[in-house]
Amino acid sequence: MNGYRIAVIPGDGIGGEVTAPTVDVLRHLADLAGFEIAFDQLDWSCARYQETGAMMPADGLDQIREHDAILLGAVGWPGVPDHVSLWGLLIPIRRRFQQYVNLRPISVMPGLPGPLSAPGEVDFVVVRENVEGEYSEIGGRFASGTPQEMAVQEAVFTRAGVTRVVDYAFDLASTRRGHVTSATKSNGIVHTMPFWDEIVRERAERHPRVEWRQEHIDALAAKLVLQPSSFDVIVGSNLFGDILSDLAAAVAGSIGIAPSANLNPEGEFPSMFEPVHGSAPDIAGKGIANPIGALWSASMMLDHLGEKDSAAALLGAIRTTLAAAEVRTPDLGGTATTTDFAAAVQEAISL
Amino acid sequence: MNGYRIAVIPGDGIGGEVTAPTVDVLRHLADLAGFEIAFDQLDWSCARYQETGAMMPADGLDQIREHDAILLGAVGWPGVPDHVSLWGLLIPIRRRFQQYVNLRPISVMPGLPGPLSAPGEVDFVVVRENVEGEYSEIGGRFASGTPQEMAVQEAVFTRAGVTRVVDYAFDLASTRRGHVTSATKSNGIVHTMPFWDEIVRERAERHPRVEWRQEHIDALAAKLVLQPSSFDVIVGSNLFGDILSDLAAAVAGSIGIAPSANLNPEGEFPSMFEPVHGSAPDIAGKGIANPIGALWSASMMLDHLGEKDSAAALLGAIRTTLAAAEVRTPDLGGTATTTDFAAAVQEAISL
Ligand SMILES: CC(C)[C@H](C(=O)O)[C@@H](O)C(=O)O
Ligand SMILES: CC(C)[C@H](C(=O)O)[C@@H](O)C(=O)O
Numbered sequence: 001m002n003g004y005r006i007a008v009i010p011g012d013g014i015g016g017e018v019t020a021p022t023v024d025v026l027r028h029l030a031d032l033a034g035f036e037i038a039f040d041q042l043d044w045s046c047a048r049y050q051e052t053g054a055m056m057p058a059d060g061l062d063q064i065r066e067h068d069a070i071l072l073g074a075v076g077w078p079g080v081p082d083h084v085s086l087w088g089l090l091i092p093i094r095r096r097f098q099q100y101v102n103l104r105p106i107s108v109m110p111g112l113p114g115p116l117s118a119p120g121e122v123d124f125v126v127v128r129e130n131v132e133g134e135y136s137e138i139g140g141r142f143a144s145g146t147p148q149e150m151a152v153q154e155a156v157f158t159r160a161g162v163t164r165v166v167d168y169a170f171d172l173a174s175t176r177r178g179h180v181t182s183a184t185k186s187n188g189i190v191h192t193m194p195f196w197d198e199i200v201r202e203r204a205e206r207h208p209r210v211e212w213r214q215e216h217i218d219a220l221a222a223k224l225v226l227q228p229s230s231f232d233v234i235v236g237s238n239l240f241g242d243i244l245s246d247l248a249a250a251v252a253g254s255i256g257i258a259p260s261a262n263l264n265p266e267g268e269f270p271s272m273f274e275p276v277h278g279s280a281p282d283i284a285g286k287g288i289a290n291p292i293g294a295l296w297s298a299s300m301m302l303d304h305l306g307e308k309d310s311a312a313a314l315l316g317a318i319r320t321t322l323a324a325a326e327v328r329t330p331d332l333g334g335t336a337t338t339t340d341f342a343a344a345v346q347e348a349i350s351l
Numbered sequence: 352m353n354g355y356r357i358a359v360i361p362g363d364g365i366g367g368e369v370t371a372p373t374v375d376v377l378r379h380l381a382d383l384a385g386f387e388i389a390f391d392q393l394d395w396s397c398a399r400y401q402e403t404g405a406m407m408p409a410d411g412l413d414q415i416r417e418h419d420a421i422l423l424g425a426v427g428w429p430g431v432p433d434h435v436s437l438w439g440l441l442i443p444i445r446r447r448f449q450q451y452v453n454l455r456p457i458s459v460m461p462g463l464p465g466p467l468s469a470p471g472e473v474d475f476v477v478v479r480e481n482v483e484g485e486y487s488e489i490g491g492r493f494a495s496g497t498p499q500e501m502a503v504q505e506a507v508f509t510r511a512g513v514t515r516v517v518d519y520a521f522d523l524a525s526t527r528r529g530h531v532t533s534a535t536k537s538n539g540i541v542h543t544m545p546f547w548d549e550i551v552r553e554r555a556e557r558h559p560r561v562e563w564r565q566e567h568i569d570a571l572a573a574k575l576v577l578q579p580s581s582f583d584v585i586v587g588s589n590l591f592g593d594i595l596s597d598l599a600a601a602v603a604g605s606i607g608i609a610p611s612a613n614l615n616p617e618g619e620f621p622s623m624f625e626p627v628h629g630s631a632p633d634i635a636g637k638g639i640a641n642p643i644g645a646l647w648s649a650s651m652m653l654d655h656l657g658e659k660d661s662a663a664a665l666l667g668a669i670r671t672t673l674a675a676a677e678v679r680t681p682d683l684g685g686t687a688t689t690t691d692f693a694a695a696v697q698e699a700i701s702l
Contacts, residue, residue, distance in 0.1 A: 141542070153505070153543040158499075158501040225576060242536075247569070
């Protein structure tokens with residue numbers, strides 16, 4: 001019997017409210033499908049930071065290095081600066097565990113009207129480089145407090161780092177509709193973006209069956225709104241992928257329920273799965289958060305672990321429950337609680 | 352009598368097709384309103400580069416330094432790398448003439464349906480920092496041709512540079528609906544974006560009548576699609592402003608006809624006005640390009656020169672002609688030529 005050990009980091013605010021029922025649903029799926037799954041709950045969070053001065057223990061990453069995956073709720077809380085919560089938890093996990101692919105599937109969910117009048121068939125994936133690029137600690141201030149003051153920021157793109165994420169995107173496209181769009185800005189950003197383009201061209205040659213094109217990020221953002229159905233796999237740098245994935249989820253009407261996977265594709269380190277939404281202080285503690293982002297992320301986790309049937313069954317159950325439109329949380333116009341909705345999904349699972 | 356001397360750079364492809372009738376309309380307006388306007392045509396372009404090896408003469412910028420404004424068509428042509436055409440013409444003009452504000456008004460034009468099902472009242476302006484930030488020559492390659500190869504890119508934000516563009520945005524907002532949204536990414540980009548935020552907060556204090564908020568670029572891109580009517584003035588760095596202004600024009604349904612101004616607000620150097628569209632090799636030479644972007648940019652030029660009534664009359668005539676929906680170029684479903692449309696606008700001018 002396959003067995004998995006999952007590190008659960010509920011985090012802050014509604015993070016715990018959405019991960020708790022997600023864990024229940026996963027247990028149920030394990031029973032149905034016949035695999036074992038065990039969960040270790042970790043209190044890493046802004047709350048912990050406010051008590052102890054650290055988002056996670058000093059040996060935190062070692063504690064979860066051997067786990068099969070990480071399920072994260074949401075991190076961030078008013079009063080704790082973003083750079084503390086992110087660079088103290090989320091970003092170190094992504095980087096130390098070489099989760100170099102941030103994967104965000106974008107599709108229109110049944111019964112969720114998006115903002116576009118004619119979206120067409122929207123079904124694509126954003127592959128975001130997740131550990132290097134524009135997000136970097138390199139740089140600083142010069143001449144603080146003077147009129148000459150300036151800040152510089154170094155973006156770092158490595159051949160190995162770009163190659164692996166671009167290869168991932170081409171491989172993924174070859175299992176889908178066979179098309180990659182690369183986000184660039186080589187007309188404005190002189191050094192790193194032409195380098196990115198060069199590597200994309202090289203890797204494209206190794207995937208002759210996959211078509212590809214590149215688009216400047218400004219035109220690409222516009223095209224996501226004008227022709228969202230024209231994309232299959234979009235690959236972008238850390239910053240461009242971040243922007244495009246939120247924008248794309250908005251276009252598809254799924255910004256509040258979107259999932260994400262931070263993948264270490266080789267499986268050398270655990271991958272991390274997290275809903276895209278934040279800790280939502282305004283509704284935290286009320287039990288009304290929409291758990292779809294967490295459940296959908298859990299489906300991506302099962303897929304990554306190799307439990308393809310369970311992954312598909314869970315995603316199918318989310319779709320069925322949304323389409324039935326009987327049980328909905330307040331953000332979607334209903335009155336259901338978080339656990340009501342998760343229970344409805346659990347019931348809809350057929351394996 | 353006020354008199355103006357305008358440098359016209361038609362550039363490549365449809366650039367000349369849209370600037371020519373725009374110059375005619377400007378002459379007509381000058382007659383009506385009683386000011387003088389003279390035009391110097393310059394052949395700076397990719398065509399020139401292919402003949403002479405340079406986009407413009409070595410003393411090009413000196414030739415136009417004393418002009419009152421620059422009207423540009425479009426620059427770029429297949430076979431000439433972007434970095435040549437942009438860093439050889441457009442970007443030096445922006446930088447040497449301290450055109451530190453790139454202004455892009457976003458509004459829904461009559462009779463042009465956009466992609467959104469319920470856009471609401473869309474009427475805002477993107478103020479983009481235009482001479483520093485992420486677009487920089489600083490950086491390069493390391494270990495070319497080896498597995499260790501990498502490229503770095505330095506973004507440079509100066510206190511003076513950020514302050515002046517942020518002040519411009521707050522001043523502009525105070526003449527509009529009194530609200531500024533600042534684009535940031537201080538949770539991911541560690542050095543320059545917190546610096547940007549800090550300066551925005553400082554300048555906001557000097558404009559107590561203007562409300563403001565900041566949004567991370569990923570969430571802001573999503574909100575442009577979900578709530579475009581919630582914006583008045585958006586201010587962003589060179590890269591963020593570039594992305595947001597194209598995205599916003601797409602949302603408003605005006606990507607093909609959008610205008611832009613590259614402003615040196617102090618008037619120490621000439622400002623430059625250019626349609627957002629490119630040289631459009633596919634339709635170049637056919638005389639069917641839509642001149643609205645160029646005409647609208649010319650209206651912004653008149654406004655900048657102080658000819659407010661003429662500026663308003665030209666913009667009004669564009670709106671009237673669009674609303675009448677009798678004369679339209681093929682991109683908008685009609686059969687009119689570029690000059691037909693410009694002539695209709697000219698006829699609709701009432702001063
Ligand atoms: C062509 C390119 C360099 C340019 C820019 O990004 O500045 C264009 O996108 C624009 O917005 O004027
Ligand atoms: C919170 C922030 C640093 C993060 C990111 O940009 O990576 C978030 O936007 C995301 O997409 O996971």
